[in-house]
Amino acid sequence: MRDQMEGSVAVATAVARCRPQVVAAYPISPQTHIVEGLADLVRTGALSPCEYLLVESEFAAMSACIGASAAGVRAYTASSSQGLLFMAEALFNASGLGLPVVMTVANRAIGAPINIWNDHSDTMALRDAGWIQLYAATNQEAADLHVLAFRVAETVSLPVMVCMDGFVLTHAFEEVDVPDQDGVDRYLPAFRARQQLDPGDPMSIGALVGPEAFMEAKLLVHARQLRALDLLPRLSGELAAQLERRSAGLLDLHRLDDAETVLVGMGSVLGTLQAVADASREDGDRVGVLGVTCFRPWPAVEVRQALERAQRVVVVEKALSIGAGGVLGQDVRVALEGLPVEVHDVVAGLGGRPVGVSSVGALLHEVLAGRLDARRPHFLDVNASILAAELDRSGDRAEHGPELERFLADLSGPDMAGRVS
């Protein structure tokens, strides 16, 4: 039933309806509300049978999920930011062992400096961990994607991260129609493990594999990811038919048919990009939006098909591969290899800086006027003057002292909103 609720509550409810048998979690803002909600449902018996493990760290949370999944039960956890990084080693084990753990990541920045706000640095840092990564644009998508995630994970034997923007989605109160229990039960059959640890019939999984078969072991994970690429549209379509509404899958196409310029993004920024595109269409510019729901596996063929008729593409992403540029932007560029499509890579919204319609509108204006150089990455709403001042200070005549704190002291300068550097 459609109701007004917090994103975290919607996700906790949807996850509970997927009937996980083990939830192992360590609280970290902003996903804390999700596991608090699940803890309540286990405590009151609303989610049963389920073992809720309040573990001592994120490393332990993922390790417990790995153990539970290997023992043949459906396992779930949630994390964010530094917490996600703390479980990094275990993440590779979950995918390498082919264990279909599902995890919510409430996307957040990575320090230093300390910052609790939203961007995609955490999941981008673990892009290559072998997990499927699905990004929700709204809380409705976040709720629905968890149902899809368990189904995909258990079908291909791979773990899935459902990524939702921390605070922006987790703490937003909006309407969500959480899939009902009967529907989830019909869509999601009981979990049957491919390889199940059983004390009565002991065996080992994940033992030493030397150079003779290690590449094949990793290619098995790769092959499973590619299989998920074929499965996702079908499973998402089945879910959509059952829920009688659109269900997120690989990509979200918005007014792309005749679009000359396409804005590309992931997560909650999509609504803003769509609003900007719609407004510019009223001014006569043919602008569309491509939302990437499935980032890993990377739907290169589908992205190419969606963008091949465009003249220019502007990727607006909340992550920075330091020393290189955008992350999503690089993948888009590769997907468009050989086509006469100009790709602009714009990093925006790091550490919770709002990505607003006026700034994206100004960016689009720059692109349409031919004033943005596609050969280098750009940065939205950056205060170039304090950056330049610090670079100057740290040049030949380096000053001693805390540079990040000097930034804050320099911040009395003019507002840089709408500037593209």
Add this chain to the structure above:
Amino acid sequence: MFAVRIHGRGGQGVVTAAELLSIAAFLEGRHAQAFPTFGSERTGAPVTSFCRIDTEPIRLREPITAPDAVIVQDPTLLRQVDVFAGLHSDGYALVNSTHSVDELDLTELSARLGGARLMSIDAALVARQHLGRPLPNAALLGAFAALSGVVGIEAVEAAIRRRFDAGTAAGNAAAARAAHDLVLSRRQDSDDREGELRHA
């Protein structure tokens, strides 16, 4: 789209107020989105929350910089934060204070908005009467419903009953209704006075 920004201090229910407003609008069949400014929440620190209400699904998620209405839960913020920044000239402003608009030195804002769109109300007093505690939240929402007409008082009461257990809800709903009626009666008085002046 109708955009509301609420200013208060940690512990006053700033975030809850925006959520309740969004529930009220949802119950009236509209789309609504509420969210707080995200930061290190501390009791007593300035906190801002936002609520968008629309007949269309809401796509924007950025903080509201040009609100149609501003609700100030703590009058001491008037000297500390530019609470009315970006407020539309045909917008509404509601301040919780024991002082009148004139006493609060809001004459410039009053001139911009017009008297009927700016109001000060002693929500803490109303709350004390109905809740036993000076929590201005529900009373301000009731007053806001009367001032702006954006949501009905029945929806505000229903949102309160959804959110709180029966005992807490009863006091809060009563405070909301009392503040709502107070605003309506004040507006009636001012209409009467204007009428008298016109006929003088």
